[in-house]
Amino acid sequence: TEKLTLMLDWFPNVDHLPIYVAQEMGYFSDNGIEVEIITPSDTADALKLAASGNVDLAVSYQPQTIIAASQGLSIKAVAPLVVHPLTTLLFLENKGIKNPSDLSGKKIGYTVPGLMDVLLKAFADINHIKDYTPVNVGFTILPALVANKVDAVMGPFKTYETVGMAQQGYTARFFELEKWGIPDYEELIFVCGPKALADKSQAIHGFVKALDKAQVYTRDHSEKALALYLSAVPQADKTMETQAFELTRPYFAAVSSHDVAKWKAFADFALAHGLITTRVDVNNLIHLWK
Amino acid sequence: MRPSNYLSPALVAVILVLWEGAVRLMEIPVFILPPPSTIVVTAVGRASLILPHAAITFAEIILGILLALGTAIPLATVMFAKPPLEKALSPFLVASQAIPVFALAPLLVVWLGYGIASKVFMAWIIIFFPITVSLLSGLKNCDPEYRVLFRLMGASFYDTFMLLYWPWALPQFFAGLRVGVSVATIGAVIGEWVGAQQGLGFLMIQSNARLQVDLVFAVILWLSAMGLVMWSLVGILEKKMIKWKPI
Amino acid sequence: MRPSNYLSPALVAVILVLWEGAVRLMEIPVFILPPPSTIVVTAVGRASLILPHAAITFAEIILGILLALGTAIPLATVMFAKPPLEKALSPFLVASQAIPVFALAPLLVVWLGYGIASKVFMAWIIIFFPITVSLLSGLKNCDPEYRVLFRLMGASFYDTFMLLYWPWALPQFFAGLRVGVSVATIGAVIGEWVGAQQGLGFLMIQSNARLQVDLVFAVILWLSAMGLVMWSLVGILEKKMIKWKPI
Amino acid sequence: MLKISGAAKIYGGQTIFSRFDLTVAQGQFNVLVGPSGCGKSTLFDGLTNVISLDKMALSWKGEALPHLGCHAAYMQQKDLLLPWFSLLDNALLPVKIGNQSLAAMTTMAENLFSRMGLKGYESHRPNEVSGGMRQRCALVRTLMFNRDLILLDEPLSALDAITRRRLQSLLLLLQTEFNKTILMITHDIEEALLLADEVYILSPLPMVITDRFVLDQEKPRKFTDPRLLEIKEKVLAQLQEGAHR
Amino acid sequence: MLKISGAAKIYGGQTIFSRFDLTVAQGQFNVLVGPSGCGKSTLFDGLTNVISLDKMALSWKGEALPHLGCHAAYMQQKDLLLPWFSLLDNALLPVKIGNQSLAAMTTMAENLFSRMGLKGYESHRPNEVSGGMRQRCALVRTLMFNRDLILLDEPLSALDAITRRRLQSLLLLLQTEFNKTILMITHDIEEALLLADEVYILSPLPMVITDRFVLDQEKPRKFTDPRLLEIKEKVLAQLQEGAHR
């Protein structure tokens, strides 16, 4: 068996459920590989370390991958994990916000400077939000909203933060990006560096195939899949993760190949709205398995 | 017990009561600041979850402190013995304190992997600095009249160091060590941002992202307790080693 | 210049050359660790981007240091004057060093908002501790024979403090201040993780998210330079204030 | 009148003195002479509460006191000058601390400085002057306490014969002009005999008064007085005997 | 032979001494007497490189040296005992540092301790003994240097008359039995006359030798010798004169 190291984008959560299913069901070993799962210290780490060959595979986001490519990091997207945006512009209910333009003149928070602030700006341009004040809230989303320091936050996942907020007794409402003019994109993808792809092509393909199988299993046996995940990640909060899983299920990838057109559209959008400054050729970025 | 001895527990009680009262009266949500009662309940009730993580972190802290001692003492000695070296090295020492963990993390992963080494390294960077600076200052503080005495006796640097400089610098060394062991806790936690699978830092980040703020603070309570234990140990060690002081 | 004076720049040069060489020979990618040449080029070339942010952070650092001085000196004094208070307060001080920024962030946001206050607060928490501990240790170090002299003169605590304890503790105070100003840089940067719109910490996170690692390190270079400037200023101040030492 | 009775001090099982009594009439200049390490400094320290004695009854000017604390000016055996102050500032320390007028006392200190041969050294730091000069500065500081009772522990030990004589006259002046009560420890028997109204001879540990000489000769005295020479021989013999006990 | 010529030291514009010459024959015991603050300690410090002089030519045993450094044992005016060591450990410091046999030297130190009346105080810390005991300990330490030339700066100033006499005999023994060359500073003129082969009288700043007395009386001497008394008067007169210059 060949060993692969996989770095997540964040600490383990239900978004990564198919990975744990593949691990627990033995799909990886069926394909002759052994996978070590590692948590990063920062979302950018996964891309850096994959590009430098210090990990074989990494979970990342399509927008950040495009940014990395424009910065000259050579990486390849090898498979999708979650195929639609989970990121939202989120706010509390009963704030009288019906349309994005209701946020004109308000304070809008965002989670990751350099990424979400640009997305927010694009969103505002497209949806005619005027004279808003952007505020970097980091990951203190709920306190910022509850204490009325901001009226909405760009960046929370509709499948995750909403559940946490509900647990604390707050109901979240949100605008889904792809419904409000931002091109659809693949939220979570697997990437790897060119060297790993060349040296371990067989093993990585095995990983993709195993994951494909896990996605099918997750779709067909959702309760068992969740149980497998919870036993693999004991520190997870059961009730919260269960609810989050219900919300995430529809977005898991159905096929193990990327939608090149979607990537192209988002890359064009990124260039147009200043997320990147140099054009990225998505064909070089996506690895297609034959 | 003299009345003044009641002050310490009384003050602790007052602060805790004020905190509890403030949280309850001002209706501060638990996910912003849990009341101390909740924190204690969680810290004790979830001890079985916390303890295994605490063991890992404790090991990192101890290793970090040992490594810091093992580098700070020779470093301060060398910089004391050779002032040009001090001049040359201090910019790097000061600079080392300006590096945030996310800048260093990928490098640590590349060089030290995901094991305990990279966590200990982060802790080390944070701990060794106050010890080095304090020890160096203590060594420099040595009364020149005594130095002259040792020169008159024809003492080598080694002899002078062992018999004069080191005992002289001990009080300042311990002040540095006190700071060192106190920041060691956060040092290890920060270290655990570098690809940890366990440890209190790991547990905290996860709990925080899951909005289990009571658990976050319970972990902080455990960390503080660890810091306090080490702080007290340093105090005991100091008393043992500086017996000649009539304080 | 004596040969020993060449040591300092020589050593700096050697370290930089080794770093540059290592990065190039071991083919460490720029986005993991940029070579020093790249860092310097970016730090200078993008000064116009960095400088406005640096100004903000510098203001936070200065405020943090001032606030830390304004609290550490009275705190150490009070704890020195009333040992039971020291016993009661030190657990809280040690505990304050075990709190990671993300646990404190919600509280800071709610209480202090997104202005400069929350950043200064974070910096303060980090800076005041080494100063307090060092000053307190310095005060306690005062030779009891001199204390007796002041008692014989019927001196008030205030007089004894101003004329004896404080000058006596100055060298240790400065050792603490040296540590304080060095960690002030990371203190301000950490503060800027809490909802900053500008400042070097903000710029760093932004650059890191955009994988502009050379910019991240350029910012660290600027931060280090700030730390060094303050470190040197403390050194100059120390020489001015401790004129009686024949070192 | 200073009356000490039943003073006792034990250091780690070693009795330094027990049931030690001493009486000094107001305005008197009494001197203690005894072998090194016999407990003289310990006694002074105990009187002034620098250390606590195991037992002691004390009265000063008819008033019973736990210790002399703020009633006496005490010049310790070590000079204890503060390295960060100039000699003048060191000497003025008791003035700065008390609420005396700084201007008037500065004049007095400067006056004392020039009488003691420290003129021109007012702004030197303690580590820039000689051992004897430090001692003289400490003596000036003691006088600046401006208290009626003065305890001096070997105040002139680091001085040459000539300077010593000059300062001895100064000490006499304190007694005669300013009516101070003075209790002094010295190792110089001639000094004791020149200055004292009463000289106490002390034994080695445990310290007791083995002899007491009352000197009623007119002051200032000269050592050519044969009676003084005679007493000196007696004192020496007494000390010698104590050493051989 | 120790030969100092043209020694000069200026402190901040103030000339302490210039063109100061002194010669001590091997095996001699010479004593310097001079007013407080005249530059005696500065001279000794300069000889041993504790401070650097502005000028000096030096030779010892015929060999030209930049300074006496490791050829002389120097007892400074301050005792400089280390607070963290016991008296015995303090005294043995030069032994620990040099490569002498610790066992043999410990016996010697203990022997010196009992001769100096410090028996039983070997394991006391310096802050647990009296001023005179500290001074004696510092003297033992100086003797443990085991060097041929000994410089003593007021070594017995804190001691009572009896102890002082005992230690004076000890110093004489060093000269006569162990053939040490000794140069001593003292303020006690009788001590100078009892011990010295030559006594130098020094002037106030700037320091020059104003007089020199060669004493060839047999040692040990007694102060009843009328010639010594006569010289004492001369010395005092000389010092007095210097003070009034």
Ligand SMILES: Nc1ncnc2c1ncn2[C@@H]1O[C@H](COP(=O)(O)OP(=O)(O)OP(=O)(O)O)[C@@H](O)[C@H]1O
């Ligand atoms: N802190 C202490 N612990 C134990 N013993 C002590 C302490 N302080 C003093 N002693 C002992 O008390 C005795 C008397 O000491 P003291 O200083 O009073 O002597 P003294 O008469 O002043 O001598 P000197 O003339 O040498 O100054 C000494 O034998 C000393 O060892």
Ligand SMILES: Nc1ncnc2c1ncn2[C@@H]1O[C@H](COP(=O)(O)OP(=O)(O)OP(=O)(O)O)[C@@H](O)[C@H]1O
């Ligand atoms: N570091 C210094 N800076 C300036 N002047 C100094 C310094 N050290 C000594 N002096 C001056 O040098 C002179 C001689 O000092 P020194 O200590 O040699 O005197 P001494 O003869 O040993 O006196 P004593 O008998 O009082 O010990 C003094 O006037 C003193 O003020």
Ligand SMILES: [Mg+2]
């Ligand atoms: Mg004494």
Ligand SMILES: [Mg+2]
């Ligand atoms: Mg001298």
